Every structure is written in C-alpha cells, then in structure tokens.
Amino acid sequence: MKQKYPIKIQEIRAKTVLSKSRIPNIDYSLNPYVGCEFACRYCYADFMRKYTNHKEKWGEFVDLKMNVAKCLKTELKRNKPGKISISLVTDPYQPVEKQYRLTRQCLEVLLDYDPSYSISILTRSPLVLRDTDLLEQFHNIEVGLSIATDDENIRTIFEPRAYSISSRIETLMRIKSLGINTFAFVGPSLPMNPENLAQLLVDKVDYIILDKMNYSWKTKNLYRKHGLDYALEENYFNTIGKTFDAVFAGKSISIIRTGKNN
Numbered sequence: 001m002k003q004k005y006p007i008k009i010q011e012i013r014a015k016t017v018l019s020k021s022r023i024p025n026i027d028y029s030l031n032p033y034v035g036c037e038f039a040c041r042y043c044y045a046d047f048m049r050k051y052t053n054h055k056e057k058w059g060e061f062v063d064l065k066m067n068v069a070k071c072l073k074t075e076l077k078r079n080k081p082g083k084i085s086i087s088l089v090t091d092p093y094q095p096v097e098k099q100y101r102l103t104r105q106c107l108e109v110l111l112d113y114d115p116s117y118s119i120s121i122l123t124r125s126p127l128v129l130r131d132t133d134l135l136e137q138f139h140n141i142e143v144g145l146s147i148a149t150d151d152e153n154i155r156t157i158f159e160p161r162a163y164s165i166s167s168r169i170e171t172l173m174r175i176k177s178l179g180i181n182t183f184a185f186v187g188p189s190l191p192m193n194p195e196n197l198a199q200l201l202v203d204k205v206d207y208i209i210l211d212k213m214n215y216s217w218k219t220k221n222l223y224r225k226h227g228l229d230y231a232l233e234e235n236y237f238n239t240i241g242k243t244f245d246a247v248f249a250g251k252s253i254s255i256i257r258t259g260k261n262n
C-alpha cells in the first residue's frame, strides 16, 4: 500500500498492550499501533514519540505491534475485567489497518471475553465499517466517531489527512442502524456551526462528549493564521455546549462535557 505522504512503517514486538487508563470510566487503553498517519494538528498523543527511536515527526511513522493479539490474550486472562478503550493514543482504523488488520485481530480475541470486558472504540475512520460482522457479535461494545467540526474547510486545516465529516456521520448512522451503541466525540471543539453539527448527529448517537481545545498552546498560531482566534475563547465553548443542550433537549441523549481550562 502506498501512502500519498511520507510515512515510515515498521514492525515491532510489544511487551504489554493493555495500559491502565487515568480517564474516568475507562480502565484500560489498547493501542495496536504507535503513531498515527492522520497527523491532526492538535494531536495530544504526540508525546508517544518519546517512547520510540523515531527521528520522524508525529504523523510520519507508524509502528505495528505485530504480536498485539497474542499479548492481549495473555493480559485479558490475568487482568481484572473492565472497560477497554481502543484507542487513546492512536487511531485504530488509520489507513495501515486496511493491510495489517491488527485492530481486527484484537476484536477477534476480545470476543472471547465478551461481555466481561466492555469495549469502547474511538476513531475518525469509516474503515471501522469493515468490522461490523464482529462488532455485531459483542454484547458490551460502543463505537465513537471523533467529529470536531461540521465545516470541511476547518477540518482540512486541523485534520488534513483524516476522512471527511460526512463520511464519519454516515459511519455513525450505519453502525447505529445495526443496533450497536454509538457516540460522537466532539473534540477538541474546533470552529463550527454548533446548531448544524448537533442536527447532523440527531438520531445517530446514544451520547455525545464535548471536549474543549485543551492544547491551545499547540494550535494558537494556526488559529491566528486563519483568523479563528475567537474560537479559543472560553465563551465559545460555552456557546457550543448550550446549543447542543438545546438541540438534544427532551431527546434522552446525554451531553458530557470534558476538558481542562486552557
């Protein structure tokens, strides 16, 4: 498979694959890859680079944990059951997954532990649809799509290599139609038309997480360059929250707000 951007792909062997999570309601993080091709400009996971020998920038390398399924099997047997997030520091359905299928291999292992472990998948990619044959067999699983804006121009500025917003909305719709729980991670909240984004999500999700731009120091110049500084104001995030509350009022959809103060 040939990518349209420079990317170094190498096979590695992991010692362990389930990491304890500090995120509320998530017990473990499972990351089949180190690195992420999507290279979002705000990515918080780039700290992972220091655990590698890569000279390349974040977004220019992906390490494949070739033994991820084997390690997972061992660790699931000895760990206390809990909720596993796939993934917190990579995208489990980035393009390399098409060829290497490491996330799919993990799901095959996890099926043997359903429903004692619950699974939460988070991605920006419609490739998750390839695995609906497995997803449908779980009793304790949810699939989330990260959708940080409704505006394709904004998406291109901040997530130049990720899939279009419409393809992610369509993915949510198709997964929900199979009776699988879905959520949208609206984070970090980028400049958007909140009313429009909220309306796009109606009937496609069971809940929504709204996260603010927690890493404004990383993206401040990009905001400024495009005349978007207004969207870094605390008030902007509050307005997004209020709009989502109004659109989903009476619809039994919870809106969870996360994010520290900038």
Ligand code: SF4
Residues within 6 Å of the ligand: 036, 037, 038, 039, 040, 042, 043, 044, 045, 088, 089, 090, 091, 124
């Ligand atoms: S998809 Fe997630 S892990 Fe990948 S670059 Fe974007 S924010 Fe980072």
